[in-house]
Amino acid sequence: MKKIYYLLLFLMLSASLHSQHYPFLEEMYDIKVEKDLTYGVNATILYFPFLGQAIPEVLKYDLYQPVNDETSYPLRPLIIYFHSGNFLPYPDNLSVVGTRQDSSAVEMCRKLARSGYVVASADYRLGWNPIAQQELERVIGLINAAYRGVQDANTCIRHFKKTVVEDGNPFRIDTSRIILFGDDTGGYISLNTGCLDRYEKLLIPKFLIFAGPQVIPMVIESLNGDLEGKHVGVMDNPDLQAIFPFPIGDTLCYSNYPDYNSDFAAAVNLAGGVGDTSWIDPGQPCVISVHAPYDQTTPYKEDWLYVNVPPAPLRVVKLQGSYLVSQLEDEFGNNICFSTPNNKTDLQYAVTDVANSRNDGLTGLFPILGDTISDGTPWVFWDTSNINHQIGLMTNPHMSREKAETYMDSILAFVLPRLFCCLSMWEVTNTQELIGKEAVNLTVFPNPSSNELFIMTDPDYIIQELSVYDLKGFLLEVHKGINNNLYYMPVQQLPPGTYTLKLQFEQGIAARQFIVQ
Numbered sequence: 001m002k003k004i005y006y007l008l009l010f011l012m013l014s015a016s017l018h019s020q021h022y023p024f025l026e027e028m029y030d031i032k033v034e035k036d037l038t039y040g041v042n043a044t045i046l047y048f049p050f051l052g053q054a055i056p057e058v059l060k061y062d063l064y065q066p067v068n069d070e071t072s073y074p075l076r077p078l079i080i081y082f083h084s085g086n087f088l089p090y091p092d093n094l095s096v097v098g099t100r101q102d103s104s105a106v107e108m109c110r111k112l113a114r115s116g117y118v119v120a121s122a123d124y125r126l127g128w129n130p131i132a133q134q135e136l137e138r139v140i141g142l143i144n145a146a147y148r149g150v151q152d153a154n155t156c157i158r159h160f161k162k163t164v165v166e167d168g169n170p171f172r173i174d175t176s177r178i179i180l181f182g183d184d185t186g187g188y189i190s191l192n193t194g195c196l197d198r199y200e201k202l203l204i205p206k207f208l209i210f211a212g213p214q215v216i217p218m219v220i221e222s223l224n225g226d227l228e229g230k231h232v233g234v235m236d237n238p239d240l241q242a243i244f245p246f247p248i249g250d251t252l253c254y255s256n257y258p259d260y261n262s263d264f265a266a267a268v269n270l271a272g273g274v275g276d277t278s279w280i281d282p283g284q285p286c287v288i289s290v291h292a293p294y295d296q297t298t299p300y301k302e303d304w305l306y307v308n309v310p311p312a313p314l315r316v317v318k319l320q321g322s323y324l325v326s327q328l329e330d331e332f333g334n335n336i337c338f339s340t341p342n343n344k345t346d347l348q349y350a351v352t353d354v355a356n357s358r359n360d361g362l363t364g365l366f367p368i369l370g371d372t373i374s375d376g377t378p379w380v381f382w383d384t385s386n387i388n389h390q391i392g393l394m395t396n397p398h399m400s401r402e403k404a405e406t407y408m409d410s411i412l413a414f415v416l417p418r419l420f421c422c423l424s425m426w427e428v429t430n431t432q433e434l435i436g437k438e439a440v441n442l443t444v445f446p447n448p449s450s451n452e453l454f455i456m457t458d459p460d461y462i463i464q465e466l467s468v469y470d471l472k473g474f475l476l477e478v479h480k481g482i483n484n485n486l487y488y489m490p491v492q493q494l495p496p497g498t499y500t501l502k503l504q505f506e507q508g509i510a511a512r513q514f515i516v517q
Contacts (some may be wrong), residue, residue: 022344023073024425025416027114029066037061039122039159040256042152042229046089046127053250059152061122062100064113065171073116075169077177077423079268080156081109081121082186084380086307087145089126094308096382096392097184099123104380104404105183111412112181118171120160124152124189130307131314136209138307138316140218140243143207146275147219149189150196151229151253153180154262158228161260177423178264180285184298184377187272187289191325194267194287195279199227204276206317209243216243225253228262266422268415271377273298273305273321280325282332286422289322290366290411293358295376296395300367326362338363340476341417342426351413366414368407371398379407421475435461435508444501448515451492457485457503457510465504470497491516 021028037060044057061080069076083097083105090098097104100121109119125148128141161175182190196202202219209216223244225233233253235246246252269289274280293300299321306313329335343349351366358367370378374395381404382392393399419425441458457463462485468477476499479489494516503510 023069023429024077024116024420025342025344025348027111029069029114029116031110031113032065032067033110034063034065037063037120039120040152040155040229042125042148042155042254042256043233043252044125044127045252046125048127048246053247054252056254057125059123059125059155060100061120061156062109063171064109064119064121066113066116066118069116070172073172073428075172075174075428076116076118077179077419077425077428078160078171078173078175079112079117079119079179079181080153080160080264081105081112081119082124082149082153082180082182082189083121084184084186084377085126086130086185087126087128087142087149088130091387094388094391096386096388097380102380103382103401104408107381107401107405108183108379108408111408115412115416117179118173120156122152122156124149124186130316131309135315138314139206140209142305142316143202143218143275144224146188146192147202147224147227149185150193150227151225153189153193154228155256157262157264158257158260162257165260174428176265177425179266179268179419179423180264181268181270182272183270183380184272187269187298188274189272190267191269191272191274191287192279193262194264194285195274195281196227197279197281197284201276201279204278206276211243216240220244223252229253229256230258231255266419268419269322269325270379270411271295271298271322273319274325275317275319277320277324277328280328280332280334282334284332284334286335286337286364286418287325287329288338288364288366288415288418288422289326290368290414291322292370292376292378293323293367294373295321296374297376322365323362323367326359326365329364330362335364337421337475338418340421340478342420342475342478343417345413347409348413348417351410352417355414364418366411368411370396371403372396379404379411381405426475435505435510440503440505440510442503442510442512444512444514448517449491450517451490453489453491453501453514455487455489455501455503457505459485461485461505461507461510463487463503463505467502467504468494469500469502 040059043054045054083100085098109121112119128145132138180190199221207218223233235250267287271291301323302320305316305319355366359365381401440461443456445454463482466479501512
């Protein structure tokens, strides 16, 4: 039976074939995979109902690396990937996903590594009680699970920075170019790690317990450890045991790599949300989001999160999703680098057009559509031997590997050109010869200008492509298919200031600054 995928796609796949390859923008490398590496140790409450205390858990990851890229790229950007789930262990979570071995998680990591990124598919700690009878208990459980996820993401970032400084950088990582990439529950981790940068942000009414005259935070720093997971957290207050039933002396957080920072450059969010949009501030990492507007699990804008427990879903907490996150990221200027993505292939241009037709002008948002109204994560696939196969088909009835990979290709056609801009990847990939303006006989007139520039080069230097950057290195415009040594470029759309003009020739590149009045 022929399936129609509303996203776009099959016509686009054949149109995107071309002879030139673009590192970090499309798949082009062979890869190697190392499994079950360790990035830290921290306390898990997953087995608390049976053991009566938190116990240490070794935190693992699988590493995907491109091969045969050593000469061109001595350092590579790192993506830390967090799989889907619901902070509960598979298969008891009644989901087809929940581990770093998920079919869709493995394939997404392979695609990212084949595009040139080092990819660490990382576990994170699980555990909370979604079927607790009291809503308050469910909220406490979920916010603490998310808090541990943020701690683990920060720990993983610091692990890799430690390997660079202390272990000789065995994975050839550029620590200025680290990305958190999360799917569904992993999307919550990538988003919240970027915006939840101060413990005080948790002290808002929906995450406070009002017990008579007392107001108690649902997350307590001395008990849970700090947001970065650098400092030990211990149960040392008997008065808290009525709410947090851990024995005195129980350790809930261990210290990992406290001498390193947890900074990262960008977050990619597939169908995740934030605990509260008040956590988003200017100057935080840029955010790329892919989300189905009708998602029945994580709200696209704002709604209550429910857990599906028969006979009726149980309400947990009100959350905000990708649309409202993207609004604030744009408003605060965190996503300014996405205004002109570094599209190269036909598919990338086509996906940008589709996203822009749906996203109300939000530069980092791709509203994705599945092939049924229940299909909120159409990029997910699994083996039919999966114990929860029939449950998965209830929301994704047309699941197949072919369908999932088609959606993955479209997602990466949106994500990778924007990561390229956010990470200033042209600084890494630009290995072409820089040609002096005298050899090119480059003329840019008038300069300064308020209307348009006349650009002329020697007839032997034919302009193939022209790009405009601001002084921060952000790509603002691309003029493709010029194939002439004369070109008129309008500049009245640019704010007054100084810009860099990069010209692409067959022989190499040339650059020239110009001023807009």
